[in-house]
Amino acid sequence: MKRDIEDATSISEADLEKLTKEANQEATPSAAKIMWREFVADKPALISLFILIVFILFVIIASMFIDVPKMMETNIMGYYAKPFTPEYWLGADAGGRSIAKELVVGSRNSICIAIGLTIISSTFGICWGLVSGYFGGMVDLAMQRVYDFMMIIPMLMTIIVIVTIIPHYNAITLTLILSIFYWMGTSRLIRSRTLSESQKDYVAASKTSGTGNLKIIFREIMPNISSLIIVDTTLSFAENIGVETGLSFLGFGLPMGTPSLGTLIANANDPENITGYWWTWLPAAVEIIILCLSISYIGQVMRRTTNAAQRRGQDKK
Amino acid sequence: MWKTILRRILIMIPELIILSILVFLLAKAMPGDPFTGSINPRASQAQIHHLMQIHGLYDPWYQQYWNWVVHLFHGDLGMSYEYQEPVVDLIKQRGANTLWLALFTMVLTYLIGLPLGIYAGRHEGKFQDTLVRVYTYVTMSIPFFVVLVIGIWIFGYALNWFPTSGSISAQASGLGETLISRLGHIILPGLLGALFGTVNIVQYLRSEVIDAKHSDYVRTARSKGVPMKDIYRHHIFRNSLLPIAAFAGYSITGLLGGSIFTEMVFSYPGMGLLFLNAINYRDYTVITALVLLYGFLNLMGTLLSDIALSIVDPRVRVE
Amino acid sequence: MSLIEIKDLKVHYPIRGGFWNRVVDNVKAVDGVTFDIEAGETYGLVGESGSGKSTTAKAIIGLEKATSGTVTYKGKDVTKAENRRKLDYNHDVQMIFQDSLSSLNPRKRIEDIIAEPLRNFEKLDKQAEKLRVLQLLDIVGLDADALYKYPHQFSGGQRQRIGVARAVATHPKLIIADEPVSALDLSVQAQVLNFMKKIQRDFGISYLFISHDLGVVRHMCNNIAIMNRGRIVEVGTREDIYNEPMHIYTKRLLAAIPETNVNHRKEHREHRLEIEKIYQEQQQKYYDKDGMAFPLVKVSPTHSVALPPEEAKKFQQQAENKEVNV
Numbered sequence: 001m002k003r004d005i006e007d008a009t010s011i012s013e014a015d016l017e018k019l020t021k022e023a024n025q026e027a028t029p030s031a032a033k034i035m036w037r038e039f040v041a042d043k044p045a046l047i048s049l050f051i052l053i054v055f056i057l058f059v060i061i062a063s064m065f066i067d068v069p070k071m072m073e074t075n076i077m078g079y080y081a082k083p084f085t086p087e088y089w090l091g092a093d094a095g096g097r098s099i100a101k102e103l104v105v106g107s108r109n110s111i112c113i114a115i116g117l118t119i120i121s122s123t124f125g126i127c128w129g130l131v132s133g134y135f136g137g138m139v140d141l142a143m144q145r146v147y148d149f150m151m152i153i154p155m156l157m158t159i160i161v162i163v164t165i166i167p168h169y170n171a172i173t174l175t176l177i178l179s180i181f182y183w184m185g186t187s188r189l190i191r192s193r194t195l196s197e198s199q200k201d202y203v204a205a206s207k208t209s210g211t212g213n214l215k216i217i218f219r220e221i222m223p224n225i226s227s228l229i230i231v232d233t234t235l236s237f238a239e240n241i242g243v244e245t246g247l248s249f250l251g252f253g254l255p256m257g258t259p260s261l262g263t264l265i266a267n268a269n270d271p272e273n274i275t276g277y278w279w280t281w282l283p284a285a286v287e288i289i290i291l292c293l294s295i296s297y298i299g300q301v302m303r304r305t306t307n308a309a310q311r312r313g314q315d316k317k
Numbered sequence: 318m319w320k321t322i323l324r325r326i327l328i329m330i331p332e333l334i335i336l337s338i339l340v341f342l343l344a345k346a347m348p349g350d351p352f353t354g355s356i357n358p359r360a361s362q363a364q365i366h367h368l369m370q371i372h373g374l375y376d377p378w379y380q381q382y383w384n385w386v387v388h389l390f391h392g393d394l395g396m397s398y399e400y401q402e403p404v405v406d407l408i409k410q411r412g413a414n415t416l417w418l419a420l421f422t423m424v425l426t427y428l429i430g431l432p433l434g435i436y437a438g439r440h441e442g443k444f445q446d447t448l449v450r451v452y453t454y455v456t457m458s459i460p461f462f463v464v465l466v467i468g469i470w471i472f473g474y475a476l477n478w479f480p481t482s483g484s485i486s487a488q489a490s491g492l493g494e495t496l497i498s499r500l501g502h503i504i505l506p507g508l509l510g511a512l513f514g515t516v517n518i519v520q521y522l523r524s525e526v527i528d529a530k531h532s533d534y535v536r537t538a539r540s541k542g543v544p545m546k547d548i549y550r551h552h553i554f555r556n557s558l559l560p561i562a563a564f565a566g567y568s569i570t571g572l573l574g575g576s577i578f579t580e581m582v583f584s585y586p587g588m589g590l591l592f593l594n595a596i597n598y599r600d601y602t603v604i605t606a607l608v609l610l611y612g613f614l615n616l617m618g619t620l621l622s623d624i625a626l627s628i629v630d631p632r633v634r635v636e
Numbered sequence: 637m638s639l640i641e642i643k644d645l646k647v648h649y650p651i652r653g654g655f656w657n658r659v660v661d662n663v664k665a666v667d668g669v670t671f672d673i674e675a676g677e678t679y680g681l682v683g684e685s686g687s688g689k690s691t692t693a694k695a696i697i698g699l700e701k702a703t704s705g706t707v708t709y710k711g712k713d714v715t716k717a718e719n720r721r722k723l724d725y726n727h728d729v730q731m732i733f734q735d736s737l738s739s740l741n742p743r744k745r746i747e748d749i750i751a752e753p754l755r756n757f758e759k760l761d762k763q764a765e766k767l768r769v770l771q772l773l774d775i776v777g778l779d780a781d782a783l784y785k786y787p788h789q790f791s792g793g794q795r796q797r798i799g800v801a802r803a804v805a806t807h808p809k810l811i812i813a814d815e816p817v818s819a820l821d822l823s824v825q826a827q828v829l830n831f832m833k834k835i836q837r838d839f840g841i842s843y844l845f846i847s848h849d850l851g852v853v854r855h856m857c858n859n860i861a862i863m864n865r866g867r868i869v870e871v872g873t874r875e876d877i878y879n880e881p882m883h884i885y886t887k888r889l890l891a892a893i894p895e896t897n898v899n900h901r902k903e904h905r906e907h908r909l910e911i912e913k914i915y916q917e918q919q920q921k922y923y924d925k926d927g928m929a930f931p932l933v934k935v936s937p938t939h940s941v942a943l944p945p946e947e948a949k950k951f952q953q954q955a956e957n958k959e960v961n962v
Contacts, residue, residue, distance in 0.1 A: 016767050019780035149332050152619060154611035156574045157592060158343070161604060164596055165346045201739035204699050205802070210726045210756035223743040242460025249462050250581060250593065268466045269581070271481070275474045285463050296458035 038305040045301040048294040063108040083279040091279040106259040114240040116175040125183035129190025234299035344605040395602035415587035425511030430518030438526025456513040465582040479505040482584035525557040559629040566622030638672035645669045645705035665691040667866035678843040680857030688866040727757040730803040734815040736795035740787035747783045772801040793824035812844045867929040872939035882941040
């Protein structure tokens with residue numbers, strides 16, 4: 001039967017390379033390229049992206065040079081040291097610990113946990129939504145019931161109870177615990193898009209082309225909702241920064257001796273600190289605000305690129 | 318209609334049972350035993366053993382669970398070890414405080430959210446719309462606890478406009494004074510909660526208004542010469558209002574979750590603060606009761622919203 | 637033996653209702669359809685929208701679960717998924733969809749779209765695969781630079797050709813074409829149809845051609861089945877259907893073909909109105925009390941019609957007499 005097709009055309013082995021090269025030149029830009037073009041066109045977005053990346057790299061690298069156990073030691077000489085002194089750029093807390101150093105290490109911890117949480121919970125939520133939406137029927141019904149149940153669990157309380165039950169935990173177990181409770185939003189979004197996407201004929205065409213279900217889900221449908229996934233993941237990242245820091249703020253996040261942006265802000269729980277020693281908590285609060293705003297801003301710009309009508313980067317190629 | 322409601326309630330029952338089992342098992346997994354703090358610390362192993370036996374703590378877990386559920390249905394949530402009071406009474410006192418704060422926040426949320434959403438929709442694409450969008454983007458992005466801390470710092474401590482702790486001032490006496498003092502204590506936390514909780518309402522209403530603006534029935538009304546103002550009042554607003562009102566139930570989850578942060582920052586004696594104290598004192602009966610209660614309230618909230626929405630919009634009826 | 641035999645195929649969708657969501661009734665999308673497709677022929681399946689023709693197609697290719705009945709291919713019942721797998725059924729039976737845009741994955745390049753069935757059924761090396769895709773593009777008359785483009789960069793007619801190229805890729809025995817041209821402009825329709833005919837001649841493919849347009853079907857098909865409300869009401873050769881329609885539904889469909897000759901406009905209109913009048917009068921007679929068509933009766937060796945019981949009896953007797961005579 002291969003014969004038949006070869007007989008019907010004039011294209012032979014020899015033309016292959018030439019034609020491929022020709023076709024390559026005519027190729028269209030990829031989605032990533034379009035997104036990048038959009039960022040270049042939108043200067044504030046480019047700047048926030050740049051600042052964000054530089055900042056994350058800075059805290060990760062700088063915290064490598066900080067001896068955390070030594071930093072967390074109490075140093076009576078520095079008791080509530082004022083900021084803007086050569087020794088304490090941002091002052092010190094009640095234990096004489098340098099706020100600047102705590103801020104760097106705390107940022108690293110909080111950001112890394114937020115990244116981990118985003119990766120795990122989004123991956124899970126995406127898979128859940130894709131499977132639930134693609135198969136439909138009884139599978140979907142059962143998965144929806146689990147979703148409904150997860151929605152009524154008082155998350156924050158349950159997490160706090162679990163954290164008090166588990167005797168020894170660290171950043172990784174904390175991230176895993178949090179991930180159990182933060183996948184539902186993503187899954188709902190992905191499911192509803194997958195439902196409508198599965199009705200399209202290209203899915204039917206893939207089925208009749210002999211492609212398996214898993215391959216259809218992840219190679220056919222997923223690329224079609226990739227922009228939704230990227231935007232949702234970015235926005236969840238901004239949200240997730242608030243999750244661990246919030247818990248640490250309440251005193252149930254990272255274990256004692258591991259600084260986090262949340263534990264720094266928790267200094268404000270002491271009425272004397274909040275007014276008299278503002279430098280113990282305000283920098284961390286401002287940092288969280290800036291971080292969350294810039295990440296969500298990046299998310300908003302990404303959302304705009306997925307909506308072709310609002311693109312700014314198109315005219316300037 | 319009644320079938321939908323009944324079916325929805327039937328779905329709820331297994332959820333409630335699973336939730337209660339989960340809460341019970343979590344309580345079982347907590348370190349220590351329920352007598353910690355309530356008996357003489359020098360009690361011998363034999364005495365504790367005896368107490369455990371009397372209270373059925375050596376029974377298999379499902380037996381214990383059953384006993385617990387039976388007590389639950391009699392309104393008996395046990396005694397708080399820390400406060401030496403029945404948990405039910407404790408929750409009644411603290412619950413009222415949380416309830417007032419939550420109600421106040423919800424009312425404010427709607428008061429701020431409704432006009433903003435309509436305003437943004439009306440001025441779609443214009444400067445005013447952008448302004449509202451920036452507002453929703455900022456309030457959506459910043460973690461709520463940071464907002465609370467900064468809010469209490471500026472308006473509570475620095476400007477000294479609002480009280481920074483408690484639910485009522487000790488000097489307040491008489492009905493009028495008590496009311497004013499109570500209100501004074503919830504204005505700041507309520508306002509912060511409302512300002513930073515309008516995102517859903519504003520975004521939903523904005524897109525509703527924009528959709529309605531371009532819909533055929535509004536175009537027809539306009540071409541008949543009905544003033545735009547009346548169209549907004551009689552058609553668009555009325556159509557969008559019911560679903561928005563139906564959202565109230567869903568927002569309970571957020572309000573309850575937020576109450577833990579709010580009550581901690583403002584030292585406001587509600588259920589959230591009670592929970593945090595109970596965790597610190599390992600007051601297990603209180604913890605279990607509160608987790609179960611919050612779960613139950615979440616469930617009721619979603620149930621009410623689901624039913625309300627199914628009345629408003631037949632397309633969302635549960636199958 | 638026929639290439640594929642469809643026997644008493646039924647696709648019912650349950651209607652759930654009542655308090656416990658039990659099945660209270662069925663929507664009979666396809667209700668007992670029987671026909672065979674011979675190798676190399678084009679079989680037309682005609683009917684208005686909602687008549688169940690698309691559902692029949694989907695059940696034959698395996699996209700829709702058949703409630704009962706069999707589809708026999710190479711002696712196996714391919715309504716069962718494991719038989720389809722064993723036979724590599726979709727290597728031999730492919731489909732062309734109505735909506736060319738929706739049937740091509742917008743995120744995939746044409747190369748990957750056309751190569752998809754090849755990758756699943758024929759393990760070719762990269763070079764051979766690319767060569768095959770280029771040849772397929774050439775067959776359907778598209779340039780090589782289509783290779784790296786995305787579906788939205790093509791016109792409707794070009795996209796449908798890509799759909800044809802994908803369907804032909806594994807050199808199937810049967811292609812099910814579900815209204816392949818009804819979304820296209822008239823001028824482009826003819827182009828795509830001629831392509832399909834040429835490919836059929838070159839490769840000896842059978843088509844199951846589904847359409848609501850009798851004009852197009854006449855151009856394409858040797859044998860035609862008319863479907864209405866989930867059942868076949870008339871089956872026959874092209875001549876049977878167009879020259880001697882016997883079921884009132886068929887007559888009505890034929891009367892609805894637009895007449896291009898302006899001079900006969902008035903007569904045509906009168907004819908249409910007359911048929912419509914007969915249809916309204918005899919509707920009761922031609923459908924049973926549930927509004928379903930009657931079982932098919934043979935009126936000639938090639939021609940079967942779902943006639944009402946009284947008339948059916950006449951033909952049955954005739955047939956028996958003939959047998960006696962012979």
